[in-house]
Structures are given as structure tokens and as C-alpha cells.
Amino acid sequence: MTAGPRTLFEKIWSPHVVAEGAGAMSLLYIDRLLMHDGAVHTFDRLRRAGRAVRRPEAIAATADHYVPTSGGAGAIADPAIRGMVTEMDRHTRELGIPYFGPGDARQGIVHVMGPEQGFTLPGITLVCGDSHTATHGAFGCLAFGIGASELEHVLATSCLWQRKPRAMRIRVDGARPPGVSAKDVILSIIARISAAGGTGHVIEYAGSTIAAMSMDERMTVCNMSIEAGARAGLVAPDETTFAFLAGRAFAPAGPRWEEARAFWRTLPSDPGAVFDAEVALDAATLAPTVTWGTSPQEALPITGRVPDPADAPDPARRAAVERMLAYMGLAANTPLTAITVDRVFVGSCTNSRLEDLRAAAAVVRGRRAVVPAWAVPGSGLVKRAAEAEGLDRVFREAGFEWREPGCSMCVGMNGDTGRPGERVASTSNRNFEGRQGKGVRTHLMSPAMAAAAAVTGRLTDVRRLAAEGV
């Protein structure tokens, strides 16, 4: 083993390589696996192949994609969809896998539940059949999303064949200006490096801005790594990480905690470690940011205008912009703050944690939503904590619906969708065509910005809300 300076990524990757295969493929050991209701068919496929789950003790599961956010699991009308949730219950019970299903306070979006339970730990490899598994990298673990066949492979072998990704470091330094949230930081990063900028890389987010972030904020940043094309994001574990994890159900305790923490302190990238790519952003230059198009890279400061296809550098880009404007129902050069919205969604694994709800509540407190607006907490525990602070009252008094935890309108698999042509101010992570329902137009933004849109009915610079007399 060479003693040269190593990156955080390298320090996690190397000790997990079980064997090297032909070419550049490694057999990577997977410490922990998270499962959600959408992955339930994989259990059946494994069973049909006559294979066993190799290490049920490495798994935790919940139901999030298909659960209704009002009325409980019993309210699912379609038996095929209800089966996704009830089958998860059955399989996990048979295998002895901890399962946080509907009715359990710990139930929630898989990427909220995992960290909340201390299932997510620094230095480990963690996978889930969901691309936003990158969220967990906020704890300094190598966490990435996998497809159904890869999931089957992990269940059967505790390993995955992987090509070693390259390491990219994105440094964000300086104090964030008022009104600039973690969501604005990551949207700005994606706009800068593009939706494919991180392809083939693991991104380590570093710099003083990231170091000053809370765990909720770091999770927001890492969550959208996949929207920059990267399968995983990482933040070096530090005292903020340890303080978050201490005492959580699945986290080590007693002497094991001390051992773990001593090891975790060795994980941050060494000074002089070399990255395959480096990007730097100055936090002082950032502003509240919204997307106008159908790729998360189409993000602009709220003070900007909808782009003009005529300004596109080449015909392919012009065609892409024209297509996006047509889908989004927008005219070139429209000021972003002139875009009216039909509804507002605060939720998803990007922005449904307690701090997100606080940020949105702070904006709507004493104001009134003028369009239908939902607040959907990320888990039962988030919901309970928010209610203990009275946030549910704040939302309700402002005319928001305060709903049960789940993925909800982020993807609409449970039926929580908008209507064709509706324009949604959303704190989720994808603005793809049809993502929130057929023909629905999604603008991504922070919880505070979504709250501001709710009380004005249009995209609004949250920093100017008071000045505008709203």
C-alpha cells in the first residue's frame, strides 16, 4: 500500500475491494443495503432463481414511493400498488429485516429514514435501488443507487461488480449570502458543471461553505449529485457528523462508538490528495436559484430571465431550449419572477427534513398561500418533531396541507400528481417532463423559495418578500 496522500473516496473504496476482475472492474463489498417498496419485486425474482438473501442483517427497509400521504396504506385503491407495500411487509418479516412501514413513526423516505436511524455511517459502502442514494454520502460513506439486477446481486452476494469511478472535488468557500440555502448551492453547482458534468465521478463536496453546513444541508447537497451525473457525493465526516449520529438506533454505542469515531477521523482527504477533476465556487456569488427547463442543469438566479433560443451557441442547444420552453409553456426572456405557479410542493428526499420545514414555515408564518400547497414531511419522526414545534399549525394556518410522510409529488407513483399543464414550485430534485405527472411543469427551488411562491402565486425572490409588502 502506498503511503501517499489519499482522497476520502480512495480511503473508502480500497478497503472494500474483495477481488479485481478483468478490465477495470472490482468486486466491491457492500456493507449496508436500504430497501423501499418500489424494490419489492426483486425479492420475488431472487426467490424464483432459488437464491437466498445472503445477509439480511445488513438491510433496513421502509415504504415511501407508493404510500399515500393521506389516509394510510389501507387507502391504496389499486390492488397491484397496495401489494407493493403489503409484500414488503411480508418479505421483510420472513427474512427478519427491520421494516418501517406505514403506521410506524420511523417510516419515511428511504433517504430520510436511513440517516435518521443511524443506519448510514461514515466509511461504509451503502447502496439502495434508488438513484438518490447519493444523499447518504453526506456522512462520508460511499453510497450510490443501483438497478434491480444489481440489487438482486447485492442481496445474493453482498457484493457488486463496479468500475472504479474517478474522484472530483467541488470546493465551495465563503459565507452564504442571506436567502441562499444548500439547495441553491447544489442547483448552482449543477448549472455550472452540467447534468452530465459528474458522470463517471464521485464528487467530494469540500470547502468552508460545506464544512459550515448542518447534516440536513449536506444531505440536500449530496442528494442531487446524480442530477450532475455523479453516482455518489461525499462530505468528509467531522464533529457535525458525529454529533448527528451519536445515540441513533443503528449507530455504534459505548466502546464501539469510540472505536468508530477514532476511525472516522482518519477518513477526510489528506492534504495534497490528487483529484481527477476540481471545481471551485465562491458562495458569495450565489443567489436563490430556480430551474426554468426540464433538466436540473437549467437553473438560474431568481433575478434572471428565461433564456432565448436565439442566444444558443449551436443548433442542437437551440433545439433543446426550444423544446424545453414549449414543454414548460414559457416565452423567451420572461423575467423568472413573472412566472405564475399553480401549486407548491415542499417535500422529497432533497428537502423534507426538519430544517427544510422550518425554513418554509418561517416564510409562510403569518402569510397565506394563494395556490394549493403541500408540506410533506420526510418521515414520521420528522413529522412528529415538526409538530412538536408547531410547524404543522403554521403551515395549516397559511392554507397548506400538512400530509403524511412519503415521496408524494416528487414522483407521483402513489397518485400524488399534478394535472397536465399545471406549473409546480417544487423542492424536489427532478424537473423532467412528466416527473410530477403527465404534462406537469416543474420548477425546482429551495423550501424558502417554494414557500415564497406559495404566498405570492409566482416565482419570487424570497429576499424581497418583505420589501414587496407580501
Place this chain on the structure above:
Amino acid sequence: MEAFTTLTAAAVPLDAPNVDTDRIIPARFLHKPRGPEFGRLLFHDLRYDEDGRERADFVLNQPAFRAARILVAADNFGCGSSREHAVWSLAAYGIRAVIAPSFGDIFFNNCFKVGVLPVVLPASTVAGLRRQLHAMPGASLTVDLEAQVVVGPDDARIPFTADPFRRESLLRGQDEIALTLEREPAIAAFERRRAAEAPWLAR
């Protein structure tokens, strides 16, 4: 998994960059277990209008391209979610190879598990192929994994490289899980070592 060796077939050009997996298969179909009906659902909301009628302007609905078995796409094809359903849909439709300048990472991995070959070629080369396909609708391409070469409608031979490990599995249509399970002794030994080094991970 169905093996992939070489394929000569009509190819369809898809010019838009960043075609995400939500567009390849909308989320509302994801609760279905894998099956042949995913072929009908491929690109569903691009292919059909609100009343379920085919949109004549979508390339796959044009007569010359309907029987295409090779897709020539643009940058970052298959970005977005981890849904393997996106690849199932392509395979069920009959598309066994996708050529693009870049792919979403998870989609790329998923392709090999389902027996669909993703081929990465330089952006200008891919754009050239798409142009030829637009000019000669219904023209065929050959994708030869054994020789690692794409043969264009103009008979140009364009070499590509596939990862040796994945190439081998795809050529043989191997069951990867069975192969990995043969390494159980190494995995078990790794686990013993890891348990000793990281006792804090035990549950």
C-alpha cells in the same frame, strides 16, 4: 440474460440530449413486474398523445423506424433514476444496442444486466450517424461486440471499446450472480477480516 454478439438492424436517431429515464418510461408504470408489455410502454408519453393515439411526429412512430433495433442517441442518454425498467422497455421493444456520446451511469450499468449493449462513441461521430439515419430513414447499422466495431450506413467502420469484463459477460449471456457466488470463499474471508478491523459495524 440474452447474449449479445453482433447485430445488424435498422437504427433510429434520437437527437435530444439528456433523455432521462422518466421519458424512457414514466414512473406510473413502474409497479409492474418485468414483462413483454414494457415494449409498448417505451417512451410512452412521447409516443402517444392524451387519448393513447400515436404521435406521428415521434421518430419511432415513423414507418421507416418502427422496426429499429438500434438506437442512436445524444449526450447523457438515460440520465436520472435507477429504474431498470428503462432498459427493460428498450429490450422488450426490440432495441438491443444504444449508441451515444455519454450515458447516465446507472442506466449504463443496467444495460449490461439486461443484455442491451451501450456503445460510447465521440459526439461528432454519433452526430454523423444520426445525420445519415435522418437522410436514409430505415438504414441499417451493424454493432459487432466481438470485433468491437460499429459499421455505419456508409460502411464506415468505427471502432469502440467495451470493458473486457462486461464484454465477456454479454458475449456469453452469463448469469453474473452465479459467477460471483463461485467466489463465496473470498467473500467470506473478506468479511472475517472486515469484522476484525471494523467491529463497530457489527449489528
